[in-house]
Amino acid sequence: MDGTLTLAAHDFEAIRAALGLPEGQPILESLSKLPEAEAAPLHAQLHEIEMEIARGAQAQPGAVELLELLQSHNKRIGILTRNSKPGADETLAACNLARFFAPDTVLSRHCCPPKPEPDGIQQLLRLWDAPAESAVMVGDYVFDLLAGRNAGTATVHIDVSGAFPWPEHADARVTSLTELIAIAA
Numbered sequence: 001m002d003g004t005l006t007l008a009a010h011d012f013e014a015i016r017a018a019l020g021l022p023e024g025q026p027i028l029e030s031l032s033k034l035p036e037a038e039a040a041p042l043h044a045q046l047h048e049i050e051m052e053i054a055r056g057a058q059a060q061p062g063a064v065e066l067l068e069l070l071q072s073h074n075k076r077i078g079i080l081t082r083n084s085k086p087g088a089d090e091t092l093a094a095c096n097l098a099r100f101f102a103p104d105t106v107l108s109r110h111c112c113p114p115k116p117e118p119d120g121i122q123q124l125l126r127l128w129d130a131p132a133e134s135a136v137m138v139g140d141y142v143f144d145l146l147a148g149r150n151a152g153t154a155t156v157h158i159d160v161s162g163a164f165p166w167p168e169h170a171d172a173r174v175t176s177l178t179e180l181i182a183i184a185a
Contacts, residue, residue: 001081001088003140004158005063005177006095009053019045026143028082028114050083054090059097062177067100069181076128078105080120080137080147085110115139116146121153138180145169156180 002010016023019042021030027046031039070077079101081088085108092098092106105124112119125132137148138156145166148155157170158180164173174180 001079001091002057002083003060004138004144005060005067005079005097006091007058007060008140008160009057015046015049018049028109047084047087050087051090054083054087055094057091057094059095060177062181063095063097066177066181066184067097069184071100073184076105076124076130077101078107078124078127080107080112080115080124080144082109082114082143084108115143116150118147118151121147121151125151142166142169 002008012027013023016025016027016030019027019031021027021042031042031046034042067077077100079088079092083091085106088106088108089098092101104127107120107123112123121132121135121137125135132152135151135153136156137144137151137153138158139145139148140158140160142165145155145157146169149169154171155169156172156174157164157166158174158177159165160175162175164170167173172183174183
C-alpha cells in the first residue's frame, strides 16, 4: 500500500529514532525482540505515528485508474501491509481508495504475520479460492517481493526512482502505476 498505491511518506529512520530502536533494523522485528512491558508503549507510539502519516496519505498517480482497470477485468484485489489495520483503513480513506477493497481483503500485521512471511497472501488466495500461480504481488520494498516469492506468486517491483535494488526477487519492474496499467491492460 504505502509506496505502491500511495506516495511513500514513511521516514523509517525517523520512526526508529522516535521509538529508540536500532538504526537500519526492521521496526516490527525490533519491537518483537523487546519484553512486552517495554514493547507495549512503543507499539502505541508507533500506532500514533502511523495514524498521523495515514491521515495525510495521497494516492500514487494512476492508483484509481489501475484499480478501476483491475475491477473492470473482474480481478480480485487485496492489500497486505505491515501497517496496523486502523492505519491501513485510514490511509485508504484519505486517498479515496477504500471503495476498491472489501474489509476482509485489507490485511495488516494484526491479521497475519508481517511480510516477508507469505501468510497474508495465502490468506487472500484461500479467500478467493485461487492458486498462487494466478496471483501477482506488487510492492515497493524487498519484503513485498519476498512475500510474493514465499507465497509462490509473480512479483512486480514498483520503484519510482528506477533503481530496482532487488532485481532477483522481481518478475517485472515498473517506475509508475501508469507503466503497470500499460502492462495490465
